[in-house]
Every structure is written in C-alpha cells, then in structure tokens.
Amino acid sequence: MLDFLKSHLTVIVINLIALVWLIFSVVRSRKKTKESLKIALKTFLRILPIIIIIVVFIGFLLGFLPPEIISRVVGEQTGFLGMLVTAVLGSVLFIPALIAFPLAASLLTGGASIMSVAALITTLTMVGVVTLPLELREMGKKITILRNVFSFIFALIIALIMGVIL
Amino acid sequence: MKNLNDMAREKQKQKKTIARDYIAMAIVIIAAAAVLLIFPNKSGPVLNISKNYLLELAWVLPAVMVIIGLFSVWVSNETVVKYIGRSSGIKGIFFSIVLGMLPTGPIYIAFPLAVALLKKGAKISNIIIFISAWACIKLPQELIEIQFLGIEFTFLRLVLTIIFVVLMGIIIEKIIIFTDRKKINEPGEKTVGL
Numbered sequence: 001m002l003d004f005l006k007s008h009l010t011v012i013v014i015n016l017i018a019l020v021w022l023i024f025s026v027v028r029s030r031k032k033t034k035e036s037l038k039i040a041l042k043t044f045l046r047i048l049p050i051i052i053i054i055v056v057f058i059g060f061l062l063g064f065l066p067p068e069i070i071s072r073v074v075g076e077q078t079g080f081l082g083m084l085v086t087a088v089l090g091s092v093l094f095i096p097a098l099i100a101f102p103l104a105a106s107l108l109t110g111g112a113s114i115m116s117v118a119a120l121i122t123t124l125t126m127v128g129v130v131t132l133p134l135e136l137r138e139m140g141k142k143i144t145i146l147r148n149v150f151s152f153i154f155a156l157i158i159a160l161i162m163g164v165i166l
Numbered sequence: 167m168k169n170l171n172d173m174a175r176e177k178q179k180q181k182k183t184i185a186r187d188y189i190a191m192a193i194v195i196i197a198a199a200a201v202l203l204i205f206p207n208k209s210g211p212v213l214n215i216s217k218n219y220l221l222e223l224a225w226v227l228p229a230v231m232v233i234i235g236l237f238s239v240w241v242s243n244e245t246v247v248k249y250i251g252r253s254s255g256i257k258g259i260f261f262s263i264v265l266g267m268l269p270t271g272p273i274y275i276a277f278p279l280a281v282a283l284l285k286k287g288a289k290i291s292n293i294i295i296f297i298s299a300w301a302c303i304k305l306p307q308e309l310i311e312i313q314f315l316g317i318e319f320t321f322l323r324l325v326l327t328i329i330f331v332v333l334m335g336i337i338i339e340k341i342i343i344f345t346d347r348k349k350i351n352e353p354g355e356k357t358v359g360l
Binding site: 010011013015019025036041043045048051053055058060064066096098102104105108121122128134135146154157 | 208229
C-alpha cells in the first residue's frame with residue numbers, strides 16, 4: 001500500500017509540474033516551447049545510454065545479491081570495523097529506499113547496532129558508486145569525487161553520533 | 167573568433183562522448199545477456215528488477231526532461247542567481263534543501279538538473295546541498311523511514327544529515343574555488359563537464 005502511494009506520489013507530482021509548466025509555456029510562446037522541448041530531447045538522448053547501463057547494473061546487483069544475503073552480511077558486523085564494512089557496502093550497493101528501510105528495521109530487530117544501520121542508510125542514499133558514471137559525465141570529475149568522498153566520511157560521522165545518542 | 171572555434175570544438179567533443187556512451191551501452195547489454203545465459207536461474211530476478219526500474223523511469227524521466235528544457239528557456243539566470251547564487255546566503259541553502267526534498271524520482275536524474283542550475287549561475291555549495299538533499303531527504307521516503315525505523319531515529323538522522331550536508335557543500339565549494347584559482351593559467355579540466 002505504502003509502496004503504491006510512494007511511487008505514485010512521485011509520478012503524480014513530477015508529471016503535474018511538467019504538465020502545468022508546459023501548458024503555461026505553450027500559452028505564452030510557441031517558439032520558446034519548441035526550444036524547450038528540443039533541449040529536453042537532447043538532454044534525454046545524452047543521458048539515456050548511461051541510465052540504461054545503470055539500470056542493467058542495478059538488476060544484476062539485486063538479482064545476484066538479494067536483500068537476505070545483504071542483511072546477513074550486515075547483521076554479522078560489529079563495532080567500528082563493522083560499521084566501516086557496512087558503510088562500504090552501502091556505498092557500493094544500490095537499494096531503493098522502499099527495500100532499504102524494512103531491511104534496516106529487520107537488521108535492528110535482529111540485533112545489529114544503530115551505528116551500522118545508520119551507516120548503511122546514509123551511505124546508501126548519499127554515496128552512489130553505481131550512479132558514478134552519470135555523475136562523472138554530468139558534474140565533472142572534481143565535484144563527483146569530492147562529493148562522494150565527503151559523503152562517505154560524513155556518513156560515518158553521522159552514524160557514530162547516532163550510535164552515541166540513541 | 168576564437169570563442170566560436172572553441173564552441174565548435176566543444177560541440178564535436180560532446181558528440182564523440184555521446185557516441186562512446188551508446189557503444190558502451192551496447193557492450194554492457196551484450197555482456198549482460200551473455201552472463202544471464204551462463205546463469206539462467208538468475209535471469210528471472212535480474213530481468214524483473216531491471217524491467218521494474220525501467221518502468222519507474224519511464225514514468226518520471228520524460229517529465230524531468232521537459233522540466234529541464236522549460237527551465238533552461240524560461241528561468242532567467244538572474245532568478246537562479248537571486249535564489250541560489252553567489253550571494254544567496256542562508257536563503258540559498260534553504261531553497262536548495264527544499265528543492266531537493268520534493269518527490270521527484272531517483273538521484274541520477276538530479277545530475278542533469280544540477281548542471282542546468284550550475285550553468286545559470288547557482289552557487290556550487292548550493293548545488294552540492296541540492297543533490298544531497300535530493301538523495302537522502304526525500305519527502306515520501308521519510309514517511310517510510312518513520313514507519314520502519316521510528317520517529318526518533320528518522321528525526322535525528324535528518325537533523326544530522328542536513329547539518330553535515332550544508333557543511334559539505336561549503337567545504338567542497340572552498341576546495342573547488344581554491345584549486346581553480348591555483349591553476350588559472352593552465353586550461354585544465356573544467357569543473358562542470360559540459
């Protein structure tokens with residue numbers, strides 16, 4: 001049910017924004033609308049191959065490493081080193097939030113530390129090894145490397161603080 | 167004149183990169199098919215997951231592309247600069263976080279949008295904040311986090327994440343400005359690859 005709601009909320013919001021703006025654009029200026037759609041198509045063709053590559057990768061990742069296996073590996077990690085392993089795992093893996101949160105909850109009830117679980121969720125969302133090719137292509141080397149390295153470090157710090165407080 | 171030449175060269179370079187990307191895509195697809203032939207019992211789940219992702223993307227990607235196009239044409243540089251530009255300060259940080267929090271789909275479609283913002287004069291720190299907020303403070307996602315991990319965990323993680331994301335944006339911007347100034351005489355790699 002929540003799965004349903006979440007995916008549809010995203011779809012509805014984003015398409016509504018696009019549609020309303022597009023109508024506004026057509027009413028105001030045909031020429032500008034045409035120009036906009038041309039840019040849209042060009043951008044689409046530019047990122048399409050990398051997005052397809054990423055989708056194939058995600059399919060393999062989740063197909064060969066189902067959540068049960070990930071959960072077993074993370075569950076066995078303890079202490080600071082365990083958190084580090086979990087953080088690396090979270091960076092390399094690509095698990096959608098819908099699967100990640102229930103997975104994290106089951107890890108907590110299974111006895112994993114808050115630190116590990118926080119590290120997993122934060123690196124999963126902030127550090128993207130799988131999406132690296134697209135980020136590199138679009139944002140350039142410098143921003144991409146800095147962003148991912150800092151995200152990794154700060155994810156560890158966030159996890160540590162959470163482990164201390166909770 | 168030189169500028170025009172540069173632009174032409176830039177365009178050609180871009181065309182080459184795109185051609186390379188399509189070749190890479192073809193290779194990946196062929197390799198994937200080969201691996202699935204070797205592990206036939208995995209082909210079901212792999213194809214299923216990839217298919218689901220493609221479907222999800224098919225629902226949001228066109229809309230995002232249209233928004234990028236409309237944004238490039240309709241939103242003036244001045245507006246972007248005013249809200250998230252060089253001197254936007256705390257207001258700029260706030261806008262970047264809110265912009266990123268909107269329910270708008272997976273992280274990888276944020277990158278072309280971020281580039282469009284950068285080109286129109288957004289501050290680097292705000293772009294980093296925008297991408298990070300997009301990645302880890304998504305609105306519908308947080309409802310699910312609360313449901314599964316509790317309000318305490320979620321709230322603390324959000325507060326800490328926002329603090330560190332803002333800090334990260336500022337640090338990265340400082341580093342980029344510093345290193346760009348150092349090699350100002352040698353036309354090295356550009357910060358934004360476009």
